[in-house]
Amino acid sequence: MAEVAAARRSRITPEREAELYEAVLDLLREVGYDALTMDAVAARTRSSKATLYRQWGGKAELVARAIRHSKPGSIADVDTGSLRGDFHALVTREDDCTMEQNNALMRGLAMATHTNPDLLRAFREQLVQPETEEFRRVLGRAVDRGEVRADNPALPFVVHMMIGAFATRAIIDDQPPTQAFLRSYIDAVVLPALGVPTS
Amino acid sequence: MAEVAAARRSRITPEREAELYEAVLDLLREVGYDALTMDAVAARTRSSKATLYRQWGGKAELVARAIRHSKPGSIADVDTGSLRGDFHALVTREDDCTMEQNNALMRGLAMATHTNPDLLRAFREQLVQPETEEFRRVLGRAVDRGEVRADNPALPFVVHMMIGAFATRAIIDDQPPTQAFLRSYIDAVVLPALGVPTS
Numbered sequence: 001m002a003e004v005a006a007a008r009r010s011r012i013t014p015e016r017e018a019e020l021y022e023a024v025l026d027l028l029r030e031v032g033y034d035a036l037t038m039d040a041v042a043a044r045t046r047s048s049k050a051t052l053y054r055q056w057g058g059k060a061e062l063v064a065r066a067i068r069h070s071k072p073g074s075i076a077d078v079d080t081g082s083l084r085g086d087f088h089a090l091v092t093r094e095d096d097c098t099m100e101q102n103n104a105l106m107r108g109l110a111m112a113t114h115t116n117p118d119l120l121r122a123f124r125e126q127l128v129q130p131e132t133e134e135f136r137r138v139l140g141r142a143v144d145r146g147e148v149r150a151d152n153p154a155l156p157f158v159v160h161m162m163i164g165a166f167a168t169r170a171i172i173d174d175q176p177p178t179q180a181f182l183r184s185y186i187d188a189v190v191l192p193a194l195g196v197p198t199s
Numbered sequence: 200m201a202e203v204a205a206a207r208r209s210r211i212t213p214e215r216e217a218e219l220y221e222a223v224l225d226l227l228r229e230v231g232y233d234a235l236t237m238d239a240v241a242a243r244t245r246s247s248k249a250t251l252y253r254q255w256g257g258k259a260e261l262v263a264r265a266i267r268h269s270k271p272g273s274i275a276d277v278d279t280g281s282l283r284g285d286f287h288a289l290v291t292r293e294d295d296c297t298m299e300q301n302n303a304l305m306r307g308l309a310m311a312t313h314t315n316p317d318l319l320r321a322f323r324e325q326l327v328q329p330e331t332e333e334f335r336r337v338l339g340r341a342v343d344r345g346e347v348r349a350d351n352p353a354l355p356f357v358v359h360m361m362i363g364a365f366a367t368r369a370i371i372d373d374q375p376p377t378q379a380f381l382r383s384y385i386d387a388v389v390l391p392a393l394g395v396p397t398s
Contacts, residue, residue: 110370111310120370128371153387157364159371161388164363165356171309171319172327172358188352189360189392 064126263325274333
């Protein structure tokens with residue numbers, strides 16, 4: 001699937017693709033997923049709807065690709081030499097303002113997945129599965145360095161811990177997740193659960 | 200606020216109150232928060248809308264109270280003598296089927312909080328704050344028993360860990376949270392983060 005989509009998209013330039021994703025994110029912030037139409041994307045980007053459907057297959061895949069494109073590079077590319085360094089670097093890739101904006105966008109999309117099975121599938125294929133795989137590589141390096149035991153039972157739950165803290169901060173504390181909050185959580189919860197000393 | 204509401208509600212019998220909450224939950228499952236109207240609640244329960252408003256103040260408070268009422272008693276009443284025992288007992292109070300139904304309901308409501316500030320406030324006052332306080336009592340007993348150090352930095356994050364796992368399971372793994380999943384998570388993540396041995 002991903003290869004077919006990539007082949008379809010290769011007909012347009014990377015600059016044009018980036019411009020299109022930016023327009024999709026703008027529209028998402030303006031009207032939300034349910035009210036976003038391929039007509040609006042076509043109008044905003046001066047494309048034809050036929051082109052959009054041919055290149056992305058549909059709204060759900062286009063939106064998931066746009067989100068993925070907006071992420072600051074692969075998680076697995078962060079490689080500081082220690083797991084604590086990698087986790088802290090991960091949460092400082094976006095400043096608090098960007099994080100809050102993206103948090104609002106992601107919450108809106110997570111909501112929309114409940115009533116849009118296409119979006120849930122695209123979300124999982126384009127975002128959750130690749131990020132889980134990238135986390136696995138970061139953790140694999142920590143295991144190879146001897147920082148984490150290969151059979152540590154918290155390893156399969158790292159993504160739940162990280163996304164869980166991010167997703168629950170606003171509703172529990174009436175505050176958006178910030179770098180400082182996530183760093184404290186990493187040091188107090190994630191690293192101790194993995195048996196990694198934090199000092 | 201809570202005292203005033205309790206005084207207002209004291210005019211109806213506990214049986215009638217329970218019947219009313221049950222009808223609200225049924226309606227929530229049928230149509231969701233946004234489409235739920237006080238008219239529908241009044242019709243379903245053969246009450247007057249004036250009575251509903253007088254006793255609960257509004258839709259958001261009525262819904263939050265109904266959810267709270269459906270929970271299987273106070274978290275802090277679970278007292279097995281060990282923190283691991285308490286946490287495991289907590290997640291076995293509801294069977295997997297009930298948990299899946301409630302999970303769907305809570306996800307729908309969490310979604311609705313994003314666009315309904317009244318509901319967010321009622322949700323936090325009626326559900327998040329009391330549960331946080333109840334968890335604090337469970338954890339306080341563990342500190343008193345010497346199981347957890349009073350200055351353990353994971354203590355302020357226990358609610359994020361627990362709700363986070365519950366809330367992210369479906370989107371990460373395409374499976375509902377189950378008792379077995381939550382028990383594994385407690386043993387692999389929550390207890391190790393708190394420095395409590397799991398065997």
